[in-house]
Amino acid sequence: MKLSPRDANGYFARPDTDRMGLLIYGMDAMRIALKRQEVIAALVGPKGEEEMRLTRLPAAEVRRDPAILTDAIKAVGFFPGPRVVFVEDANETHAAAILPALDDWRDGDAQVVVTAGNLKKTSSIRKHFENHKNAYAAAIYDNPPTRGEIEAELQRAGLKNLGQEALRDLTALATALDPGDFRQTLEKLVLYKHGDDTPATPEDVAAIAPVTIEAEVDDMLDIVAESRTAEIGPLMQRLRGQGIAPVTLCIGLMRHFRTLYAVAAAPGGPGEGINKVRPPVFGPRRDRILRQAQTWGVHKSQAALTVITETDLALRSAAQTAPAGALVERAMIRLAMMGRR
Secondary structure, eight states: EEEEEHHHHHHHHHHOOEEEEEEEESHHHHHHHHHHHHHHHHHHHHTTTTTOEEEEEEEHHHHTTTTTHHHHHOOOOOOOOEEEEEEEOOOOGHHHHHHHHTTTTTTTSSSEEESSSOOOTTTTHHHHHHHTTTTTEEOOSOOOOOOHHHHHHHHTTTTOOOOOHHHHHHHHTTTTSSSHHHHHHHHHHHTTTTTSSOOOOOHHHHHOOOOOOOOHHHHHHHHHHTTTTGGHHHHHHHHHTTTTTTHHHHHHHHHHHHHHHHHOOOTTTTHHHGGSSOOOOOHHHHHHHHHHHHHHHHHHHHHHHHHHHHHHHHHHHHTTOOOOHHHHHHHHHHHHHHHHO
């Protein structure tokens, strides 16, 4: 039987222990691995591998010796409880070795979990699971986890007190990270809140989110956007001493003011635009970007981008006479003064 994406998530969390098997397939190997881990843990429990109720078989090994799959399915365990045989990295070339063992499955045998890459509709493995009355096939698409899936994952990990604003930031972060990095971020949040019963906040998410830009460069972008002209020179000297190239600052300025423009120009207004920023921003920084976008607005942000583009062209020009650092510093002072108007 075929599982829809919505039904699949529920099944992975609470699978039937009396089914013949489950096929999980798709393009993203990491997402498939995470779903496979979830469903196997739900089937055999935390001690399943320790009690030898889980058997792992690479599909290539099954192809060389098809009998090992049948033997694993029929084997009687030393410990009571559900048993699972996990066949990894299957594809159409392994069908002839895998399918006969599935046809020989009987009540009391181990459940078979098969993972595969992208399978065509004509795939015999996919057809077998989709048409079987006692098995399931689930396609995993390259979609980030939904708000509900994130909340359920954190609750399973023991973090039950999750503020809605923190959940909003996590949902946005899920679109910017690959599945493995996002799973690690959730684990870090659970550890970060261990022993703390207060609701998770955007500040907590910001504290554990991967760093995307050096903090001092970030500080300079904020100084310019907030028109704190007097602070530009001293920080510029410090950044120069740390080896930060002027072109790096120019690129940062371009990215920052493009973000401010996108937030300010969003159809639903800045409050809606801040939710669509990619990569997403979190916690206090989210509120700061929102305030800056409201201050600059659409027209001043456009004018700022023009200044930054002119500076970038000057840095790349063969006829450049002024030092690169001076060009960028002058542009930042000009931008800071524009923000006051």
